[in-house]
Amino acid sequence: MRPGVLAVGWEFRRRHVWPLVAIGVYMLGLAAIKLLGLWPIGSVTFVPPDGRAAALIAPVSWLFMYYLAVFSFGFSGDLAARQSIFPARMFTLPVRTETLVLGPMAHGTVAVAVLVQAATMLARWPWGVDTPFVWPALLAAVFLAWTQALTWMPYGLRGVRVIVTVLWLMALDTVVLLAMHFKVSEPVMLAILLPQLPLAYLTACYAVARARRGDVPDWRPGAMRTAEVAETAPTVRAGFASPARAQLWFEWGRHGRTLPSLVAILLPFELSLLWIAQGALGLALEILLITLFTPVLVAAFAAKTGSKANPQARDSYAMSPFIATRPLPSADLIAAKLKMALLSTLATWVLVLVAIPVALKWSGTWPMVMERMGRLADLVGTPRTIVLVSLLVLGLMASTWKQYVQGLYIGLTGREWITKTMLIVVLAFVIVVGPAVQYVIDHNNARAVLWNSLPAIVATLAAGKLIAAALVAAPLTRSGLLRDRTLVRGAALWTAAVFALYGVLSWLVSGPLVPEYFLVLLAMVAVPLARVSAAPLALAWNRHR
Numbered sequence: 001m002r003p004g005v006l007a008v009g010w011e012f013r014r015r016h017v018w019p020l021v022a023i024g025v026y027m028l029g030l031a032a033i034k035l036l037g038l039w040p041i042g043s044v045t046f047v048p049p050d051g052r053a054a055a056l057i058a059p060v061s062w063l064f065m066y067y068l069a070v071f072s073f074g075f076s077g078d079l080a081a082r083q084s085i086f087p088a089r090m091f092t093l094p095v096r097t098e099t100l101v102l103g104p105m106a107h108g109t110v111a112v113a114v115l116v117q118a119a120t121m122l123a124r125w126p127w128g129v130d131t132p133f134v135w136p137a138l139l140a141a142v143f144l145a146w147t148q149a150l151t152w153m154p155y156g157l158r159g160v161r162v163i164v165t166v167l168w169l170m171a172l173d174t175v176v177l178l179a180m181h182f183k184v185s186e187p188v189m190l191a192i193l194l195p196q197l198p199l200a201y202l203t204a205c206y207a208v209a210r211a212r213r214g215d216v217p218d219w220r221p222g223a224m225r226t227a228e229v230a231e232t233a234p235t236v237r238a239g240f241a242s243p244a245r246a247q248l249w250f251e252w253g254r255h256g257r258t259l260p261s262l263v264a265i266l267l268p269f270e271l272s273l274l275w276i277a278q279g280a281l282g283l284a285l286e287i288l289l290i291t292l293f294t295p296v297l298v299a300a301f302a303a304k305t306g307s308k309a310n311p312q313a314r315d316s317y318a319m320s321p322f323i324a325t326r327p328l329p330s331a332d333l334i335a336a337k338l339k340m341a342l343l344s345t346l347a348t349w350v351l352v353l354v355a356i357p358v359a360l361k362w363s364g365t366w367p368m369v370m371e372r373m374g375r376l377a378d379l380v381g382t383p384r385t386i387v388l389v390s391l392l393v394l395g396l397m398a399s400t401w402k403q404y405v406q407g408l409y410i411g412l413t414g415r416e417w418i419t420k421t422m423l424i425v426v427l428a429f430v431i432v433v434g435p436a437v438q439y440v441i442d443h444n445n446a447r448a449v450l451w452n453s454l455p456a457i458v459a460t461l462a463a464g465k466l467i468a469a470a471l472v473a474a475p476l477t478r479s480g481l482l483r484d485r486t487l488v489r490g491a492a493l494w495t496a497a498v499f500a501l502y503g504v505l506s507w508l509v510s511g512p513l514v515p516e517y518f519l520v521l522l523a524m525v526a527v528p529l530a531r532v533s534a535a536p537l538a539l540a541w542n543r544h545r
Contacts, residue, residue, distance in 0.1 A: 054182045060115060065298065067111055071112075071144060079151065079262070082156060082158055082374045097209045101208050103206050108144050112141055113322060114137075134186060138189075143169065144202075146168060146200045150168060150207075151165055152211065154210055155220050162178055166264050175192065176189075242329055247332065248339050249494060250342075255344075257344070259299055259400075259404065260348040260351055263294060263348050270291045271291060271359035274365050281368045281369075295349065295352060296396060297403075299404040306427070336403055338508040338532070338535075340391045341404040341405050344404070346397075348400065355480075387504070387508060391508070405528070405532050444500075455515070455517075458518065460462075462525050468531075472533045473533065494529050499525060502519050502520050
């Protein structure tokens with residue numbers, strides 16, 4: 001391989017090889033558990049796909065999403081912008097454009113192909129699931145390559161990048177699904193997919209070459225271009241009502257479109273799996289569950305970008321002078337980020353709630369899902385079913401926003417080691433939680449121990465949250481970042497949200513098996529408090545270092 005390619009890829013190997021190593025160790029652990037007989041996969045009780053599939057599918061899917069964003073530079077650029085999201089700082093490297101493109105594309109396609117191939121091998125042995133052997137890994141590589149090529153291309157209008165990328169990847173998914181439907185052999189699938197890699201590479205070279213010489217097309221009408229460069233005529237753009245409003249506009253323009261854009265790219269890839277699930281209700285429900293949790297997971301990664309004060313710089317976590325010297329207190333800067341996160345969350349869930357019914361209808365799985373919903377309505381009643389579904393959607397929306405804003409205070413510290421440590425902890429939790437949940441489901445003793453310990457666990461979490469909030473409130477008061485009135489108002493809103501959630505939970509699950517105090521504690525744990533309150537301190541720490 002060319003030395004320039006290795007030099008360009010050094011950044012990826014240094015920063016992002018550890019998740020691949022971690023998932024490899026995880027897969028070896030699953031295989032060892034099976035071989036040692038500690039988990040009865042492959043026995044007569046295992047009829048794939050069942051709940052154990054989440055132990056393999058969820059970590060691999062989420063790591064694939066992470067690499068999709070990393071190797072296409074989705075964390076470092078504005079997906080809705082006209083300019084290429086390829087980092088401008090790399091344009092000055094003393095290498096040819098072909099080498100500049102080959103570095104991230106080669107490392108990315110190899111990483112995702114190895115990831116999917118390892119998962120395929122584990123599914124075939126020792127899990128015993130009959131899956132194609134080669135072309136799924138090639139499909140993952142092609143999917144990433146085209147994502148890179150299309151997101152690195154400059155476009156003449158804002159937002160066109162997301163539309164073009166989604167439409168092209170949907171077309172690619174459609175071809176693959178049709179081939180699977182007609183049971184096309186693996187050599188034919190390889191013949192369909194293999195030429196896509198050089199085509200994507202040539203497209204990426206063309207895109208980066210244009211971006212490197214500053215060739216950004218402009219498809220806007222002449223009046224819009226004239227208004228952009230006009231220095232007079234105050235009626236061209238109305239002024240903002242306040243500096244805080246201007247900061248919100250600034251935050252939305254830089255980071256607000258990142259989360260909905262990433263989810264819009266992933267939705268077709270995930271929902272296309274519903275065509276495979278025809279007649280398999282369990283698999284269809286698992287696909288829907290993964291799709292519903294996608295915004296929550298992607299929000300954690302999007303927060304990594306939204307918390308960066310200077311995403312285009314090499315030290316992207318350092319506070320840029322432009323932000324540090326703005327005539328706004330740190331609390332107002334944080335408020336703008338929180339509002340931006342709320343608007344971004346709402347836009348993301350509009351996409352999800354529109355895409356899921358359309359995919360269910362087109363894939364023919366709508367009757368199966370509705371039949372299961374009818375059973376639930378017969379069991380608990382129609383009003384409770386409506387509230388349960390609404391609470392699930394609202395809970396996931398709140399979790400998306402919560403993941404977004406809780407990730408802000410980590411990145412806003414300006415310390416990269418803190419951000420990376422928290423990301424490792426989150427990924428480790430995601431990897432461990434699937435097998436742990438399945439172990440509890442499969443063992444009666446584990447369920448009994450967990451049920452008896454649940455009140456103590458939730459009480460400990462609630463107490464820890466209140467202690468952390470008190471520790472955060474003290475320096476907030478001393479530093480003057482927030483006024484006492486603001487702190488009291490925030491505490492009152494948090495208390496109201498806790499009691500509102502408690503009321504809903506009490507109406508849903510009222511009965512002797514679930515004590516009222518447990519529902520109060522559960523509501524306290526669910527409503528964010530301490531980490532959101534710590535965001536002004538984190539920003540101030542970064543702003544004045």
